[in-house]
Amino acid sequence: MTRTEGLRERRRRQTHREIQEAALRLAGERGFAKVTVEMISAEAGVSTRTFFNYFPSKEAAVIAMPPMPPDEDVTAFAAAGPADPGDVLLDLIALLLRDMARHPPERGALHAMFALGQEHPAVLAAMLAGFEGFQRQLAVTVAARTGEQPHDEMPRLIASLAMAAIRTGMENFTSGEDDDPVPYVERAVTTLRTLLGR
Amino acid sequence: MTRTEGLRERRRRQTHREIQEAALRLAGERGFAKVTVEMISAEAGVSTRTFFNYFPSKEAAVIAMPPMPPDEDVTAFAAAGPADPGDVLLDLIALLLRDMARHPPERGALHAMFALGQEHPAVLAAMLAGFEGFQRQLAVTVAARTGEQPHDEMPRLIASLAMAAIRTGMENFTSGEDDDPVPYVERAVTTLRTLLGR
Numbered sequence: 260m261t262r263t264e265g266l267r268e269r270r271r272r273q274t275h276r277e278i279q280e281a282a283l284r285l286a287g288e289r290g291f292a293k294v295t296v297e298m299i300s301a302e303a304g305v306s307t308r309t310f311f312n313y314f315p316s317k318e319a320a321v322i323a324m325p326p327m328p329p330d331e332d333v334t335a336f337a338a339a340g341p342a343d344p345g346d347v348l349l350d351l352i353a354l355l356l357r358d359m360a361r362h363p364p365e366r367g368a369l370h371a372m373f374a375l376g377q378e379h380p381a382v383l384a385a386m387l388a389g390f391e392g393f394q395r396q397l398a399v400t401v402a403a404r405t406g407e408q409p410h411d412e413m414p415r416l417i418a419s420l421a422m423a424a425i426r427t428g429m430e431n432f433t434s435g436e437d438d439d440p441v442p443y444v445e446r447a448v449t450t451l452r453t454l455l456g457r
Numbered sequence: 458m459t460r461t462e463g464l465r466e467r468r469r470r471q472t473h474r475e476i477q478e479a480a481l482r483l484a485g486e487r488g489f490a491k492v493t494v495e496m497i498s499a500e501a502g503v504s505t506r507t508f509f510n511y512f513p514s515k516e517a518a519v520i521a522m523p524p525m526p527p528d529e530d531v532t533a534f535a536a537a538g539p540a541d542p543g544d545v546l547l548d549l550i551a552l553l554l555r556d557m558a559r560h561p562p563e564r565g566a567l568h569a570m571f572a573l574g575q576e577h578p579a580v581l582a583a584m585l586a587g588f589e590g591f592q593r594q595l596a597v598t599v600a601a602r603t604g605e606q607p608h609d610e611m612p613r614l615i616a617s618l619a620m621a622a623i624r625t626g627m628e629n630f631t632s633g634e635d636d637d638p639v640p641y642v643e644r645a646v647t648t649l650r651t652l653l654g655r
Contacts, residue, residue, distance in 0.1 A: 387581070387586075420652065447610055450614055456543060
C-alpha cells in the first residue's frame with residue numbers, strides 16, 4: 260500500500276476489475292446480447308446494487324477505461340501552477356503514464372472491448388462516451404492548475420492532445436506484442452513532442 | 458461552379474443536405490424513435506434506394522459530418538510533399554477551413570444532432586463513429602503527402618490534432634452567437650499554435 264493509494268481505493272479497483280472480467284467472460288461465452296446485469300452480478304459475486312455503484316449499464320461494464328489517477332497525484336499536478344502550455348501537456352501525460360505503469364490495462368480486455376464495440380453500437384457509444392468523459396475530467400484537472408475554466412480552449416485542447424497520445428499508444432499496444440502498454444504510449448509521446456517542436 | 462467542384466458534386470451535396478434536413482425535421486416533429494427511413498425518404502422526395510446511397514441508417518442521416526474536401530484540393534495538399542510535421546498539420550487545418558468557408562455547417566443542424574446524441578445512444582455512436590471515420594480519412598491524406606503509412610504514428614497524431622482543433626471550434630460555434638463557424642475554428646487554431654510553439 261503506497262501513501263498515494265489507500266486500502267479503500269485498492270478494493271474499489273479490485274471490485275471494478277472483477278465485475279468487468281465477469282462481463283467480458285459472459286459476453287464471450289453467451290454472446291453480449293444475451294447477457295444481463297443480473298447474470299454479470301451473480302458471476303462476479305456482487306449484488307446488482309453494487310454493480311450499479313460501479314457501472315450504469317452492461318455496456319459500460321465491458322469498457323476498459325482508465326480511472327483518473329489518485330487524488331493526491333492530481334492535487335500535486337494542480338499545485339505546480341501555471342506553466343508553458345506545452346509543459347503542462349507533457350506533465351499531464353507523465354501523470355497518466357505513472358498511473359498506467361502502476362495499473363497496466365490488460366491487452367485481452369482491450370481487445371474484447373474493441374471487438375464488442377464493432378458489433379454493438381451501444382457498446383461503441385459507451386466506449387466513445389467514456390473517452391469523452393475522461394477527456395473532460397482531464398480538462399478540469401488542467402484548468403485547476405492553470406487557473407482557467409475547464410471549458411476554455413487551452414485546457415480542452417491540452418486534454419484532447421493528451422488523449423490523442425494515450426489512445427494512439429493504446430491502439431498500438433492492443434495490436435502489438437509487448438505485454439507492457441507503457442512503452443507504446445511513450446513512443447506516441449515522442450512523436451507528439453516532435454509535433455510540438457520539443 | 459468553381460473549377461474544383463463540378464455540377465455532380467454540387468448535386469450530391471444538395472441531396473445530402475435535403476435528406477438530412479428531412480430527417481431532423483421529422484425527428485423534431487414526431488420524436489426520433491418513431492421516424493423510419495421510409496418516412497425520411499418520402500419527406501425528402503427520394504427513393505429509399507437513394508437514401509441508402511447517402512446514409513447507412515436513420516441514425517447516420519441526422520449526423521452533420523463534414524464531407525472530405527474536393528479531390529482536387531486533397532491532391533494539391535498531397536503534392537506539396539513532406540515538410541515539418543507542424544507545417545503539415547497547419548496546412549491540413551487550412552485545407553479543412555477553406556472547405557468549411559465554402560460550405561459552412563448550419564448551427565441549427567449541429568444543435569439538433571448533439572441533442573439527439575444525448576438522448577439516443579445509437580445516434581451518439583453514429584456521431585462519434587463519424588468523427589473517427591473522418592479522422593481516419595485525414596490520416597490517409599497526410600500519409601499520401603508525407604510518404605508514410607496511414608497507420609503510422611505521425612499521420613494519426615496529425616489527424617487527431619486537426620480534429621481536436623476543428624471539434625473545439627465547432628463546439629464553441631454550436632453554443633455561440635456568430636452565424637459563421639470559421640472564426641470559431643480559427644480561434645481554436647490560434648490556441649493550438651501556442652501549444653505547438655509557433
